[in-house]
Amino acid sequence: MSKRIVVAASGASVAAAAILILRNRARMTQPEPRDERTRWRVVTISRPRADLDELPAPLAALGPYVETELRDAPGDRGTELRARLLPGGTHTPDDLRVALRHSKQLLEAGEVAVVHPTPHGRRRMTPQGIALDVIAAVSEGKGVL
Amino acid sequence: MRALVWNGINRLAVESVDDPRILNPHDAIVRVTASVSCGSDLHLIGGYVPKMRSGDILGHEFMGEIIEVGSAVTERRVGDRVVVNSFMACGRCWYCQQGKTSLCDNTNVAPALNDALFGATLGGCFGFGYTTGGYAGSHAEFVRVPFVDIGSFLVPEGMTDEQAVFVSDAVPTGWMGAYESGVKPGDVVAVWGAGGVGQMAARSALLLGASRVVVIDRIPERLAQVRDHIGAETLNYEETDLQPELRELSGGRGVDVAIEAVGLEAHSPGLDGVYDKLKTNLKLATDRPTAVRQALFGARKGGTVFLLGVYTGFVDKFPLGSMMNKGLTIRASQQNGHQYMPMLLERIARGEISTDHLATHSMPLEDAPRGYDLFKHKQDGCVRALFRP
Numbered sequence: 124m125s126k127r128i129v130v131a132a133s134g135a136s137v138a139a140a141a142i143l144i145l146r147n148r149a150r151m152t153q154p155e156p157r158d159e160r161t162r163w164r165v166v167t168i169s170r171p172r173a174d175l176d177e178l179p180a181p182l183a184a185l186g187p188y189v190e191t192e193l194r195d196a197p198g199d200r201g202t203e204l205r206a207r208l209l210p211g212g213t214h215t216p217d218d219l220r221v222a223l224r225h226s227k228q229l230l231e232a233g234e235v236a237v238v239h240p241t242p243h244g245r246r247r248m249t250p251q252g253i254a255l256d257v258i259a260a261v262s263e264g265k266g267v268l
Numbered sequence: 269m270r271a272l273v274w275n276g277i278n279r280l281a282v283e284s285v286d287d288p289r290i291l292n293p294h295d296a297i298v299r300v301t302a303s304v305s306c307g308s309d310l311h312l313i314g315g316y317v318p319k320m321r322s323g324d325i326l327g328h329e330f331m332g333e334i335i336e337v338g339s340a341v342t343e344r345r346v347g348d349r350v351v352v353n354s355f356m357a358c359g360r361c362w363y364c365q366q367g368k369t370s371l372c373d374n375t376n377v378a379p380a381l382n383d384a385l386f387g388a389t390l391g392g393c394f395g396f397g398y399t400t401g402g403y404a405g406s407h408a409e410f411v412r413v414p415f416v417d418i419g420s421f422l423v424p425e426g427m428t429d430e431q432a433v434f435v436s437d438a439v440p441t442g443w444m445g446a447y448e449s450g451v452k453p454g455d456v457v458a459v460w461g462a463g464g465v466g467q468m469a470a471r472s473a474l475l476l477g478a479s480r481v482v483v484i485d486r487i488p489e490r491l492a493q494v495r496d497h498i499g500a501e502t503l504n505y506e507e508t509d510l511q512p513e514l515r516e517l518s519g520g521r522g523v524d525v526a527i528e529a530v531g532l533e534a535h536s537p538g539l540d541g542v543y544d545k546l547k548t549n550l551k552l553a554t555d556r557p558t559a560v561r562q563a564l565f566g567a568r569k570g571g572t573v574f575l576l577g578v579y580t581g582f583v584d585k586f587p588l589g590s591m592m593n594k595g596l597t598i599r600a601s602q603q604n605g606h607q608y609m610p611m612l613l614e615r616i617a618r619g620e621i622s623t624d625h626l627a628t629h630s631m632p633l634e635d636a637p638r639g640y641d642l643f644k645h646k647q648d649g650c651v652r653a654l655f656r657p
Binding site: 245255 | 269271273275276281283285286287288289291292293294318319320321322323324325340358359360361362365373374375376377378379380381382383384387388389392398401402403404408412414415
């Protein structure tokens with residue numbers, strides 16, 4: 124075996140080993156994939172926990188297949204309102220996100236923000252306009268939460 | 269009612285639209301008496317920010333008279349003459365309580381778009397497209413004002429519309445830039461952009477005790493306003509080598525505070541300007557950070573840079589090395605002006621801040637497309653166009 128082949132084989136072995144080590148380390152350090160449907164979703168309400176005795180109406184409206192939990196937020200930031208969907212219900216993560224956001228708005232601001240009906244001029248059916256309409260229609264149930 | 273609407277890139281028209289109505293208990297309806305053009309509108313009109321729907325009503329810097337209030341409004345009544353902050357704030361969430369009203373948690377119904385673009389949702393704003401909630405703007409006869417108790421301020425007796433209307437946005441934005449940069453007596457301050465916001469930032473820096481304030485632009489009429497109404501020095505960047513000039517006027521140190529009030533459509537005569545424009549024209553970048561780069565380079569070691577100009581997405585050639593190696597403090601924000609507006613109205617009433625000179629062109633709302641044309645192309649010395657519905 125020539126010296127060049129030995130060097131090449133050694134290099135390939137080192138590279139393969141490095142890949143295996145990195146892959147194993149990645150497996151060891153990466154958490155198991157979480158169930159996106161049932162994971163906890165959290166908003167912080169800028170009010171003390173004592174003010175949140177009753178389940179806010181938007182969350183109560185989702186029925187029994189939602190689990191909720193309250194925790195004191197650190198740094199006097201109020202109360203963390205946590206909620207997750209339980210197996211068996213028909214509600215979606217979008218429904219839960221909307222309910223949490225509306226609960227926060229009601230508890231803090233006393234009303235849920237609304238835009239429509241809003242005055243506007245003639246709407247043209249452009250690709251950008253259609254895309255914005257679609258995004259706007261689903262936006263409250265999406266986003267990072 | 270009549271309103272100025274966006275009909276596509278660089279296409280504006282005044283159309284008949286439905287009147288707004290009260291939708292929530294903290295709302296009011298305001299009859300608009302004055303509404304002004306703003307440089308950030310140009311980003312929307314020019315299609316740099318793909319968040320506008322044809323038919324959207326523009327305008328966010330305005331004042332008027334309250335003609336109707338919702339059932340939960342306690343601080344305002346029909347007949348009040350008010351100037352309204354361009355951002356909506358609930359006044360109760362953690363951000364509002366910290367004075368960061370542009371970050372209000374409860375006034376924006378478009379979290380998906382915001383979270384995708386910015387990683388979080390900012391507050392609602394009048395007439396600024398879907399990322400700020402899709403609310404109708406103020407270039408109209410009437411506008412719905414959510415949380416009017418928090419966002420509107422009584423205009424002092426004797427103050428004209430031309431003086432008061434800029435307290436809606438330009439004045440508190442400029443004050444915020446200078447004040448939150450920590451400008452202190454003896455500082456040398458440079459402001460990029462001699463538009464309404466830049467002028468107000470410069471005046472604020474002087475009021476806070478800066479020893480020298482220089483405003484950088486290329487439009488002679490605007491630079492003349494800075495000298496005549498603001499009391500600051502000026503530099504025309506097309507007629508001088510900017511960075512050595514800044515070193516010279518700051519004793520060789522660089523400026524203590526650099527305030528950028530230009531935004532994503534920045535212009536530069538140099539190669540960097542050509543490069544930035546090419547990238548945005550080819551849609552390879554959303555914003556042109558030309559003035560931001562200059563501000564970072566112009567700031568002294570350990571200095572502060574405040575970004576007041578509006579940026580919406582991603583930029584190229586951001587001088588991260590300058591920021592890190594010079595130990596700069598970088599600050600940026602949309603306008604958190606609610607906390608400053610009463611004080612600023614008092615300062616205007618006392619003659620400490622001149623604002624009415626900004627309204628170089630006053631016209632009926634029906635002429636608003638012409639007003640924006642003058643404003644966009646900086647023709648006829650236009651600094652701001654003021655519309656009277």
